[in-house]
Amino acid sequence: xxxxxxxxxxxxxxxxxxxxxxxxxxxxxxxxxxxxxxxxxxxxxxxxxxxxxxxxxxxxxxxxxxxxxxxxxxxxxxxxxxxxxxxxxxxxxxxxxxxxxxxxxxxxxxxxxx
Amino acid sequence: xxxxxxxxxxxxxxxxxxxxxxxxxxxxxxxxxxxxxxxxxxxxxxxxxxxxxxxxxxxxxxxxxxxxxxxxxxxxxxxxxxxxxxxxxxxxxxxxxxxxxxxxxxxxxxx
Numbered sequence: 001x002x003x004x005x006x007x008x009x010x011x012x013x014x015x016x017x018x019x020x021x022x023x024x025x026x027x028x029x030x031x032x033x034x035x036x037x038x039x040x041x042x043x044x045x046x047x048x049x050x051x052x053x054x055x056x057x058x059x060x061x062x063x064x065x066x067x068x069x070x071x072x073x074x075x076x077x078x079x080x081x082x083x084x085x086x087x088x089x090x091x092x093x094x095x096x097x098x099x100x101x102x103x104x105x106x107x108x109x110x111x112x113x114x
Numbered sequence: 115x116x117x118x119x120x121x122x123x124x125x126x127x128x129x130x131x132x133x134x135x136x137x138x139x140x141x142x143x144x145x146x147x148x149x150x151x152x153x154x155x156x157x158x159x160x161x162x163x164x165x166x167x168x169x170x171x172x173x174x175x176x177x178x179x180x181x182x183x184x185x186x187x188x189x190x191x192x193x194x195x196x197x198x199x200x201x202x203x204x205x206x207x208x209x210x211x212x213x214x215x216x217x218x219x220x221x222x223x224x225x
Binding site: 032042043045093097105106107 | 146148155157160163211212213214215216217218
């Protein structure tokens with residue numbers, strides 16, 4: 001089946017650091033990938049839609065200059081949390097879309113900002 | 115009104131019993147409906163997808179969809195302790211492929 005790999009699985013870093021998270025579709029090409037954020041005991045909230053070869057589409061309330069998304073190839077999207085602060089600590093999950101199928105989720109990245 | 119609503123639970127069921135989870139959605143144009151299971155600290159995994167009114171069965175899981183009532187449910191038969199998790203209802207918006215998730219229902223299956 002379709003596999004989505006997300007890396008790293010866990011990041012702990014100091015406030016002010018920028019953190020890059022990678023999302024790869026391993027056995028299929030994904031023109032569209034999605035980035036979600038999940039705070040403790042809450043559901044997944046869509047942050048942005050990543051489109052290969054074009055700018056990402058951000059959901060209302062998500063700062064595009066803080067959460068930089070690059071979808072440079074059909075198998076890779078990256079999310080960079082710039083100048084991360086403790087309130088950015090969360091579980092970040094990507095998914096990839098294969099036409100005609102439900103979204104396939106990566107294993108998630110737990111980000112902790114000290 | 116939230117776009118996708120679920121009872122947060124916890125829903126406590128004895129082992130071997132049927133767990134019944136409900137979900138309502140507000141967008142009448144929604145076309146696709148999904149149930150995901152999420153264990154603590156893990157990402158969601160797809161359990162069921164359903165696209166047309168009626169029932170869809172897969173092993174111990176049955177999804178039911180009623181578009182007129184804007185309601186989708188999930189039944190888990192012969193519940194096992196390993197079914198203890200949070201179950202997320204997700205709805206595909208009419209436009210595009212974005213998913214909107216409900217808040218999730220926590221299920222506890224007691225041996």
